[in-house]
Amino acid sequence: MSILKIIEYGNPILREKSKEVTKISKKIKTLITDMLDTMYHANGVGLAAPQVGENLRIFVIDVSDPSGPINPLVFVNPKIIKKSGAISSYEGCLSFPKAYTTVRRYANVMVKALDINGRPFIKEAKDGELLARAIQHEFDHLDGNLFIDHCRNRFVADEVLKKYNLSPVEVDRLIDEPELEEAILLWEKEHPDEAQKLRDEIQELENNKE
Numbered sequence: 610m611s612i613l614k615i616i617e618y619g620n621p622i623l624r625e626k627s628k629e630v631t632k633i634s635k636k637i638k639t640l641i642t643d644m645l646d647t648m649y650h651a652n653g654v655g656l657a658a659p660q661v662g663e664n665l666r667i668f669v670i671d672v673s674d675p676s677g678p679i680n681p682l683v684f685v686n687p688k689i690i691k692k693s694g695a696i697s698s699y700e701g702c703l704s705f706p707k708a709y710t711t712v713r714r715y716a717n718v719m720v721k722a723l724d725i726n727g728r729p730f731i732k733e734a735k736d737g738e739l740l741a742r743a744i745q746h747e748f749d750h751l752d753g754n755l756f757i758d759h760c761r762n763r764f765v766a767d768e769v770l771k772k773y774n775l776s777p778v779e780v781d782r783l784i785d786e787p788e789l790e791e792a793i794l795l796w797e798k799e800h801p802d803e804a805q806k807l808r809d810e811i812q813e814l815e816n817n818k819e
Contacts, residue, residue, distance in 0.1 A: 611643040612650050613661040618705050618755070619776050627657075627664040627751040629686050633727040637667070637685075641725050644669050645681050653703045655743045657750030660704050668747035672739045682732070687722035687748060695792035696737035699811050700746060700756045708773045710766040711811065712759035713789040714742050758784045761793075 616622050630637060640663060648656040648669055657668040666686050673680040694716025701709040716737040723729055734741035746756055757778050760766040767777045797804035 610646045613643050613647045615647065615651060615656075615703050616660050616662055618702075618770075622662055622664065623659055623704060623750070623755065624753045624782075625659065625664050626753050627659055627666045629666050630723075633685060633723065633725070637665075638725055640665075641667060641669065641683055641685075645671075645683075648703075649679070651703050654739065655747045656703060657747045659750050659753075666751045668750065670740065670743045670747060672743055683725045684720065684722040684732075684744075684747070685724070685727075687720050687744075687751070689718055689720050689744070689748060690731075691717070691719035691733075692745075693717045694737070695789045695796070696742075697761065697793050697797075697807065698737070698742045699807075699814065700742065702746070702756050704755075705757075705770075705775060706773060708769050708775055709814070710757060710769050711761045712756050713761055713786050713793060714745050714759065715789070717741060718744050720744055720748070754782070754784065758782050759786065761790065 640658065644656050644658065644661060644667070647661060648671065654672050655668060655670040658665040668684050668687070670682045670684070671680055692715040696714050696716045698712050698714040699709055700712050714737070717735045718741050719731060719733045721729065721731045734744055749755065757766050760778060763778050763780070763783065770777055
């Protein structure tokens with residue numbers, strides 16, 4: 610068991626595009642095992658190789674109930690092959706200690722990848738569940754993108770980052786997603802009670818971090 614150092618926001622490594630894994634060697638398997646150990650140690654639900662200083666197309670996820678058995682998922686050379694729908698997601702990142710903000714995500718994704726033994730598989734996540742959001746979040750890391758690049762309000766995100774002594778949003782890295790934003794706004798308009806409930810939940814989470 611090895612706990613790796615997690616790279617924090619501001620390190621240029623997080624902005625580099627990762628390379629595909631050409632062979633799942635013993636070294637790669639050790640890296641994956643160490644990434645899982647590191648993720649669990651940090652109480653995270655996902656971790657990408659660039660976050661531990663390795664620009665390789667690998668990420669790990671476990672969205673199982675913390676009180677139950679673990680269910681680690683390993684994605685090597687992942688490719689998102691289908692995405693649809695839109696949701697507003699309240700996210701943080703192990704590379705951004707304590708900082709959370711609201712971002713745009715697809716509600717449904719399908720990804721194909723290799724597991725730790727090099728076997729291909731396809732994983733589907735629907736309805737904005739945590740797995741769907743985690744897959745997109747970790748996949749972003751492999752292309753040098755960060756969750757704040759999807760922020761719904763740059764100024765709110767900047768205030769959060771400032772609060773935790775982190776650099777502001779990199780404006781030139783913001784991802785333009787008008788169709789996603791429009792779909793989210795439409796959903797909020799059509800489901801005002803549910804939208805307000807989500808806002809209340811986010812506010813409660815913010816209050817609990819004080």
